[in-house]
Amino acid sequence: MTRSEPSLAGALLDRRYRVDRLLAHGGMSSVYRGVDTRLDRPVAIKIMDSRFADDRNFVDRFEREARSAARLHHPHVVAVHDQGFDTSAGHEDRRAFLVMELVDGGTLRDLIDQRGALDVPLAITVAENVLSALAAAHGEGLVHRDVKPENVLIGRRGSAEGGVVKVGDFGLVRAVASAGTTSTSVILGTVAYLSPEQVTSGSASERGDVYSTGILLYEMLTGQVPYTGDTALSVAYRHVNDDVPAPSVLRPGIPPALDDLVLRATRRDPEARPADAGAFKAELENVRAELGMAPVAVPVPSTPDDQASAVTVSGSTGRHAAPDFDAERTVPAIQAITSTAGPRGTQALPRGAVSRDQPAVSQEEPPPPEAELPARRGKVFPALWIAVGLLIVAGIGVGIWWFTGGRYVDVPKVAGMETGQAEQLVRGAELTPRVTEARHNTVPSGTVIGTEPEAGSRALLGDEITIVVSLGKPVVPDIPAGATVEQAEQAIKAMQLEPRRDGNADQYSDQVPEGAVITVTPQPGNQANIGDQVTIVVSKGPPPTPVPSVAGMSRDEAFQALTDAGFEPFDAGEEFGEGVAAGHVxxxxxxxxxxLEDDKRVGVYVSNAIEVPSVMGRQIDxxxxxxxxxxxxxxxxxxxGRFAFVVNQDPAPGSWVEKGTAVNLTLVP
Structure with a gap:
């Protein structure tokens, strides 16, 4: 259908599909809401423009799109039901059509336009669903080539559990084995999300979809794409020559692990990115698990009732959503460069116009041909038409003001204020304040640190704005003696401090059971900085019993005393003990x-000393x-045997000597 052609509403295609109202129109096709009369179900019908019906290249491309998309059966992919050619109006007016699932809801573009930057859990949840759909495509050897918010639909489930995310418009997908069939002189896709290799060489691969999804995640986290420019070429140039900045540059507070994953997904070198959507999804799920974030319900974008049928090629929707079906618009090179679709619209760019280290050149778009101007309808009452025209212009003006800026306000700057003053200022901006508290190393307790979203961000009237109030610096918590290590760790983490264990710091205690907490260092009550370490001192139980004194006891007495004290005595040997009788310790x-802490064995040494007896006056024998x-x-x-008596001996009687010692005797006669 060209701009001058009448609407096909009311037509019956292939004697089965009734065409109802127009939902979207592009340069190559139009999308209608319709009904499958055989199954009595609502559908979206994509009808190729009649001027392309006899072009074999366009027809082949259309059929490839249908076959590729129909191969994907996944809960997060817009389903393709049927494809065919309607010849009911005769050969000259035959029309190629595609029948798809009708999604009741809006697009991710609508959600970002209405909310700005999304909360981290919501952005991760949407990205995981998109990557799940792309992983299914990559598993079939297909690449999407045009991942962007306009092609991510959010439909109603019919319950309160949130919307369902679906990826549409697989019109640019190609089997990997035949990816080179696209013209090498044309860049197909949306420049705001194009990978560098798509710009420079036209290479479309799974890693290209990973790059585009990384840009998509960046936009969800920050509310804007990383590169903007006056022309499509200037944006494409930056994709080729610049590194994507970290999302946290625009939105401080994004977790470092998520920051790093976005940067790796958008590396200019394809080999530095995750290999495909499945690998990207697995890494994103790991990041979410590390952050302790569960998947959240995805809100369906709100749409005013009077816009219920407004669906555009760029993907903005009313009640029913359609993806950016104008996926492979072919236009003259100079028109493609300055296409009014801008960086967010799917375009065909001349590849030679963009290269590494070559600045982009802006060119003017030629005026549209006169054939496309509306025809005059004849004369009517001038005053009536002027009045109606003024009313329409006024209504359009009010609508544009409301949807582009009138319902949005800037989040006021409240950092450094007291809580009450900050709440009053937020309410004055027609926003809803919600106060939360957090520790801070430098902002005094009771003073506002900032807001979420941050000051200067755009917010819808009535949106909830979180005012973050400082609790001051963390304080080392008072851990009661006898608490468990887990309880101490939780109390320390609650103060945004880092618990630490050091076995060398543990102590013996008669009062605190072994394994329980005695105290912490630094001492409780001391101020610290966020993230400082606090050492937990754990009890090693009662101090060990010292080895008792058993010297001089008989061997058996010593063994008994040591056993009673909890030790394990053993014979260590004999030795000379001055003054200690033989057999004594x-x-x-x-x-x-x-x-002794572990080994309780104690060696016992006994004396082998002998007391010299007196033999004075004794006969020699x-x-x-x-x-x-x-x-x-x-x-x-x-x-x-001689008759002699001892008159002296050495050593003297009563001396202690070793066994076998010789005693010198003096005899008479």
Whole structure:
């Protein structure tokens, strides 16, 4: 259907599909709301413009689109039901058509326009659903080539659990094996989301879809795409020559792990990105798990009742959503460069116009041909038409003002104010304040740190604005003695401090059971900075019992005493002990007073000392017998059997000597 052609509303295609009202129109096709009369279900019908019906290249492209999209059966992909050619009006007016699922809702573009930057959990949830759809396509050997908010539909489920995310317009997908069939001189896609390799070489791959989805996630987190410009070429140039900045540059507070994943997904080198949508989705799920964020319900964009049938090629929707069906618009090169679709519209750009390190050149768009200007309808009453025209212009003006700026306000700057003053200022901007508290190293307690979204951001009238009030610097918590380590860690983390364990810091305690907390360092009540470490001191239980003194005891008495004290005594050997009778303890190893933590074994040494008996006045044979029985020898052995008496001995009686010591005897006569 050209601009001068009448609407096809009311037509019956292939004797089955009734065409109702127009939803969207592009340079190559139009999309209608319709009904499958055989199954009595609402559908979206994409009808190729009649001027292309006899162009074999366009027809082949249309059929490829249908076959590619129909292969995908996934809850997050807009389903393709049927494809065909209607010849009911004769061969000259035959029309190619595609029958698709009708999604009741809006697009991600609508959601971003209405809310600005999305909350992190919501952005992650939408991105995971988009990547799930793309992973299904990549698994079939297909690439999308035109991932953008206009092609992400959010439909109603018919319940309160939130909307369902669906990816549409797989009109640019190509089997990987035949990706080179596209003209090498034309860039197809939307410049705000094009990967560098699509711009420079036309290469379309799974990693190109990863790049586009990374840009999509960047826009959800920040409310805007990373690159803008006066012309499409200037935007394409930046994709080729600049590195995408971290989302946190525009929106501080985005978790570093998510920041890093967006940067890796949008690397200019394709090999540095996740290999495909499935790999990207797995990494994003890991990041969400690390952040402790569960998937959230996706809100369906709100649409005024009077806009219920307004669906445009750029993807803005009323009640029913349609993707950017104008996926492969072919236009003269100079028109493509300055297309009014802008960086967000799907375009065909001459690839030679953009290269690395080559600045983009802006050119003017030629005026539209006169054939496309509306025809005059004849004369009517001038005054009536002027009045009606003024009313329409006024209504359009009010509508444009309302939808483009009238219902939006800037979030006021309240940092540094007291809580009450900040709430009053937010209410004055026709927004709803919600106060929350957080620790801060430098902002005094009770003073506003900032807002979420940040000051200067655009917000819908009545939107909830979070006012973050400082609780001051963290304070080391007072952990009661006897608390568990887990309880201490939770209390420390609640103060935004980092719990730490150090076995060398643990102590013995008679009062605190082993394994329970004794105290923390630094001492409770001390101020600290966010993230500072706090060491948890844990009880090692009662101090160990020292080895008791058993010196001088008999061996058996010593063994009993050590066993009663909880030790395991063993015979360590004999040694000379001055003044210690044979068989009695000289020492232990470990020594008396030592403490043992693990090994409780204690060696016991006993004395082998002998007390020298007195043999003074004894006849020689009797003296030698007494010394021998005591384990001693004598120098007077040669005098045995003689009549002689001992008049002196050395060592003296009562001395302690080692076994076998010789005693010198003095005899007479």
């Amino acid at each position: 000289t020492r232990t190893d470990p020594a008396q007073g030592a403490t 009797e003296a030698l017998q007494i010394l021998g029985e005591a384990g001693l020898t004598s120098n007077a052995e040669d005098h045995r």
